[in-house]
Amino acid sequence: MTTTQTTCRKCGNCCKKGGPALHTQDLPLIRNGKIPMSALITIRKGELAHNPVTGLQQVSVELVKIIGAGRQWNCCYYDENDGCTIYDHRPHACRLLKCWDTQDILAIIEKDTLSRFDILDPDDPLIPVIREHERICPCDDLQEIRENIGQLSDKKKKELEKRVRDDLRFRTRIIADYKLKLNKELFCFGRPFFQLLQALGVGVSESGAGVVLRW
Ligand code: SF4
Ligand code: SF4
Numbered sequence: 001m002t003t004t005q006t007t008c009r010k011c012g013n014c015c016k017k018g019g020p021a022l023h024t025q026d027l028p029l030i031r032n033g034k035i036p037m038s039a040l041i042t043i044r045k046g047e048l049a050h051n052p053v054t055g056l057q058q059v060s061v062e063l064v065k066i067i068g069a070g071r072q073w074n075c076c077y078y079d080e081n082d083g084c085t086i087y088d089h090r091p092h093a094c095r096l097l098k099c100w101d102t103q104d105i106l107a108i109i110e111k112d113t114l115s116r117f118d119i120l121d122p123d124d125p126l127i128p129v130i131r132e133h134e135r136i137c138p139c140d141d142l143q144e145i146r147e148n149i150g151q152l153s154d155k156k157k158k159e160l161e162k163r164v165r166d167d168l169r170f171r172t173r174i175i176a177d178y179k180l181k182l183n184k185e186l187f188c189f190g191r192p193f194f195q196l197l198q199a200l201g202v203g204v205s206e207s208g209a210g211v212v213l214r215w
Contacts, residue, residue: 005100013099015078018050019066020093022114030119034089038183039076041067042116042190046140048199051109058143062115066091067183116188126188129174133189137167139196146200152215160197161213164204167193168211 022030022040029035043049043063050073051057069076077086084090096104120127145152145160152160171192175185194204194211203214 008098010083012078012080012083014094014097015075015084016073018073019068019075019077020091020097021063021065021110023092023108024112024114024118025092027114027118029089029091030114034086035066035091037119037187038181039067040064040119040183041186042188044134044139044190046138046142047190047196048142048146059110061110061113063110064114064116064119064187067186126178129178130188133167133170133174136170137163137189137193139190139193142196142200145197149200149202149215157213157215161211164192164194164197164213165210 019041021043022035026035030037030040041064043059043065045059045062047059048056049059049063049065067076068074069078075084077084077090079085084094093105093108096108098104116130117127167189171185171189174180174188180188194213197213198204205212205214
């Protein structure tokens with residue numbers, strides 16, 4: 001089918017599929033407060049995330065994205081009546097996204113993207129904490145888990161349950177020590193590991209022994 005569209009109709013459909021990943025060109029927007037850190041969420045390397053063109057796929061580099069509105073995928077800056085509420089200061093990816101011609105946006109996916117370490121001050125005491133979290137709670141095996149979800153060994157399931165508990169324990173301690181609000185936690189550590197497993201269909205419940213995974 002040939003598309004006749006040549007301009008943006010401002011329908012907002014692209015803004016309802018999740019906030020954009022930020023690129024190096026967007027750093028001034030964060031530095032000057034147009035897009036505050038509280039509006040950002042980290043997608044850690046290895047997570048499965050929505051790609052604006054290809055759909056759900058594992059990310060090969062860390063991404064920092066604009067957070068959704070509440071529990072919705074909608075970009076937090078999208079308003080049903082007014083459209084983009086930061087239009088003049090919208091990120092690089094939003095400027096390039098043309099749903100009728102994806103060449104430009106495809107060319108920048110996972111290229112020159114910002115990570116937590118580009119955004120935080122080099123002396124920020126949370127930097128070593130983030131590195132420690134990456135060590136105790138990696139997520140580089142999510143694609144493998146997704147592909148083998150029905151055949152995981154008991155050993156692997158136990159290891160994943162331990163990772164979920166370690167992640168929650170770590171977050172609880174750091175949130176208390178650094179008095180972190182939820183949005184700063186999501187920027188520093190991304191989504192809790194149990195949520196990443198839930199997205200793969202794994203059941204999560206609490207027992208006296210802590211979090212239990214149901215396969
Ligand atoms: S780029 Fe396409 S999907 Fe996004 S607002 Fe414009 S017309 Fe709608
Ligand atoms: S920043 Fe604006 S243009 Fe970009 S996804 Fe959000 S609402 Fe849409």
